[in-house]
Structures are given as structure tokens and as C-alpha cells.
Amino acid sequence: MATPSVTADGRLRALADGSQMPMLGLGIWQVPNGPEAVRAVRWALELGYRHIDTAQAYGNEESAGQALRESGLPREEVFITTKFYPARKDPAAEAEQSLRRLGVDEVDLYIVHWPKGGPSWAWAGMERARELGYARSIGVSNFDVGELELVMAAASVAPVVDQVQFSPFEHRRALLAACEQSGVALEAYSPLGTGRHVSHEAVARVAERVGRTAAQVLLRWCIQQGVPVIPKSTHRERIEENAQIFDFALSDEDMAQLAALDRTGGTDRALERKWW
Numbered sequence: 001m002a003t004p005s006v007t008a009d010g011r012l013r014a015l016a017d018g019s020q021m022p023m024l025g026l027g028i029w030q031v032p033n034g035p036e037a038v039r040a041v042r043w044a045l046e047l048g049y050r051h052i053d054t055a056q057a058y059g060n061e062e063s064a065g066q067a068l069r070e071s072g073l074p075r076e077e078v079f080i081t082t083k084f085y086p087a088r089k090d091p092a093a094e095a096e097q098s099l100r101r102l103g104v105d106e107v108d109l110y111i112v113h114w115p116k117g118g119p120s121w122a123w124a125g126m127e128r129a130r131e132l133g134y135a136r137s138i139g140v141s142n143f144d145v146g147e148l149e150l151v152m153a154a155a156s157v158a159p160v161v162d163q164v165q166f167s168p169f170e171h172r173r174a175l176l177a178a179c180e181q182s183g184v185a186l187e188a189y190s191p192l193g194t195g196r197h198v199s200h201e202a203v204a205r206v207a208e209r210v211g212r213t214a215a216q217v218l219l220r221w222c223i224q225q226g227v228p229v230i231p232k233s234t235h236r237e238r239i240e241e242n243a244q245i246f247d248f249a250l251s252d253e254d255m256a257q258l259a260a261l262d263r264t265g266g267t268d269r270a271l272e273r274k275w276w
């Protein structure tokens, strides 16, 4: 397997199109547009996050944009991902609306949220969004190996990211290997199992051994494999805790013990149960 290219400080991952993606981002799924989302993103930016993950379907792009402006950070210092809502028809037209809501000229990454209606129909529109300068990089989400192959066969510009559910419990080894082989960065969504995995006994044991929290161990397990993570929290102390993952390492044994928690059988699939 090709080794993912991560900077020496472990904070940035090179994408196949030459861009760089911060290994840690704040996810804001299920955070309502408004003060709660603005606060979470403001805190994250204050605490050193430089990557925000939103989506057209989340309805909170305005808040992400507002927090970015209020932070006073230069636009180019923050990596913004949004996702094409595939119930719509035209990825380029929808990207334009996202830019208006976010209040930015381009997003850093624009991905097809899920392969609704098949993996390839939206791709020409994604490429158009990139050509028009609406998105620096384009990719997909919730695509399994077969779906990635189909979109790549149809592509002039290949997807550089596949954002999927990934954690020790959802260790999609075959999907990860196929992504690395074809120059696609697998990005982990729900790295804490939407909160469920932080209370697992086996994770707690590793956490105790290394003197870290369960959330930090789950996140470190991903980034130590070159997999970027986008944990969600609306609590300042947890947002801070989730960022303290660059100053310790898990041993090979810890990594293997966590990997043994996999419930997917090392699958090449993106999800066990599709919601579309």
C-alpha cells in the first residue's frame, strides 16, 4: 500500500491534486444553523482547528461562514468542506449557492454527499464546479470501492477524497487500501461513532494505559494511519480535548488492539446499511 503523505508535524495531508488538507477538522452535522453552530466553529478556530466540515444538507453553511468571518483569520488559512446534496440536479449551481451562504469565493473541498441515483451522474457537474473556481478540490463521500471505480472511469479529474464512516469499530481496511492505491484520501467521518464509541471498555483500557481520553485515542488511531478526522462537538472543552492528538503516539500493540474491535470484517464497503 502506498504511504499517505503527511507533513512532519502530522497536521496536513497532501491530496493527489497538490492541495493539502488539515488532518483535524470540526464536523457540524446536526448542529442547527444559528448561535450554537457559530459558537462551535468560533471556538474551534480559536483553539487551532483550521478545517470545518459542513454540507448543503446540514443547513448550517451560513453559521460556518459567519464564524469564519468573526474569527478574523485569513480565508486561506481555513480549509472548508461542503457537500453536494444529491437530491438536487446541478452540482455547480448548488455550489454557487453554498458559496453565497458561506460568504466565500471558493470552498477547499466539494464532495458528493452520497451516491444517490448512481455513482457517476453528478461527476461532470462536480468537475464543472471546479473549473468555475467554486471548489479547489473535488471528491466523494459514502462511496465503496466499486462506486469509486465507476466514478474514476467517468472522470476527467479524479476525486481526491472519499469521506466515509471510519473508526476502530468501522475499520474498512479494504476500502482504505483501495483508496490509497488509487490516490484517494480516505477521510473519517463519525470517528467517535457519533459519540457511541467513547464509552467502550476496550477503548477506555487503551486510554488509561496511555493517559489520554477515549476520544483522543479514537482520533489518534485514525490520524496515525494518515486518515484525517472531523469529530463533532458543540462543547468548548471537548473541542479542545479533541485537538490534543498530535503530542502522543499509540504503540503498534495499541493500534492492533483497537483494530481488533472492527465489526465490518475489513470491508471494502462504505456503509453496512445505506440510508438512500
Ligand SMILES: NC(=O)c1ccc[n+]([C@@H]2O[C@H](COP(=O)([O-])OP(=O)(O)OC[C@H]3O[C@@H](n4cnc5c(N)ncnc54)[C@H](OP(=O)(O)O)[C@@H]3O)[C@@H](O)[C@H]2O)c1
Residues within 6 Å of the ligand: 026, 027, 028, 029, 030, 053, 054, 113, 141, 142, 163, 164, 188, 189, 190, 191, 192, 193, 194, 195, 196, 198, 215, 216, 230, 231, 232, 233, 234, 235, 238, 239, 241, 242
Ligand atoms: N459524509 C457523511 O455522510 C457524514 C455522515 C456523518 C458525519 N459526517 C461528518 O462527520 C462529523 C463527525 O461525525 P458525527 O457528528 O457523526 O460524530 P462524532 O464526531 O463521531 O461524535 C460526535 C458525538 O460525540 C460527542 N463528543 C465529541 N467529542 C467528545 C469527547 N471528547 N468526549 C465525549 N463525547 C464527545 C459529541 O457530543 P457534543 O456535541 O454534545 O459534545 C457528539 O454527540 C459530522 O459532524 C459531519 O461533519 C459526515
